[in-house]
Amino acid sequence: MNETLNTIRTRRSVRVYTEQQVSAEDLNLILEAAVCAPSGMNFQDWHFTAIQKAELLVQLNDKIKSAFAKSDNPQWQERGHSNTYCCYYHAPTLVIVSGKADSPLSPSDCACALENIFLAAKSLGIGSCWINQLGQTCDDAEVRAFLIEELGIPADYKVFGCAALGYAPADMPVKERKMKEGVVTVIR
Numbered sequence: 347m348n349e350t351l352n353t354i355r356t357r358r359s360v361r362v363y364t365e366q367q368v369s370a371e372d373l374n375l376i377l378e379a380a381v382c383a384p385s386g387m388n389f390q391d392w393h394f395t396a397i398q399k400a401e402l403l404v405q406l407n408d409k410i411k412s413a414f415a416k417s418d419n420p421q422w423q424e425r426g427h428s429n430t431y432c433c434y435y436h437a438p439t440l441v442i443v444s445g446k447a448d449s450p451l452s453p454s455d456c457a458c459a460l461e462n463i464f465l466a467a468k469s470l471g472i473g474s475c476w477i478n479q480l481g482q483t484c485d486d487a488e489v490r491a492f493l494i495e496e497l498g499i500p501a502d503y504k505v506f507g508c509a510a511l512g513y514a515p516a517d518m519p520v521k522e523r524k525m526k527e528g529v530v531t532v533i534r
Contacts, residue, residue: 353469355431358520360435360473363512367398367438372470376511378465383459386451392459395442403440406492407432410479415487421481433479437510442480447504456506463509477508491514493534 347355368376380394397403407419410433413428422445425431434440443460447451460476484505492512495497 349469353465355523357464357468357474358523359473359475360437360510360512360514361438362515362518362520363473363510364515365438365529368472368511368513368514370516372472373398373439373511375470376463376466377441377471379462380441380459383455384464385455385458389449389451390454391449391452392447392456393444393500393503394459395499397440397442397446397497397532401436401495402415403434404532406440406480407434409486409489409492410483413483413489414479414488434477434508434510435475437473437475437512439511440477440511440512441498441509442505443491443509444484444493444499444505447502452504458485460507460509463511467509467511471513472511473514477510477512480508 377394385392393533397406407429410430411426411431413426414422417423417426424434441463443456443463445456464474464476480489481504484493493505494501499505
């Protein structure tokens, strides 16, 4: 099997990380892979914000928890009031992927960029996990202000997803992935 297909087949979401930080060189390679993703009409209406500063990650998690606490959704409320909840699983790096809020292409373009991030990370021996919580809360006033003022995300952009990045513990078991039946149809 070729290297690319092997990377795709063996990538798994990682939800436990060591404290080892992703190097600047590897992070740059991952971000380059993100920018190489397909983009509708090649508009590239996306923005990538990589955070490796632990204090900022904690502040961001607190803003997300605050938004969850105000939600009508019981599951989100529970997370918002939890002392231990961490939306990014304490990964040492978080990449926020945002796109123009008024562009119908942004959700797909950002999803393609995130997949490139996950595959590039896997190819470098770095674990990753798709993080949705910021996309679900980015319109909360507190969260939005933090995104614009503290993280420099353009005011007219919306978060479509994030990638937690870091190293999995060496003894972490790897789940076998089985394809769900009935999800593929081939017409010849």
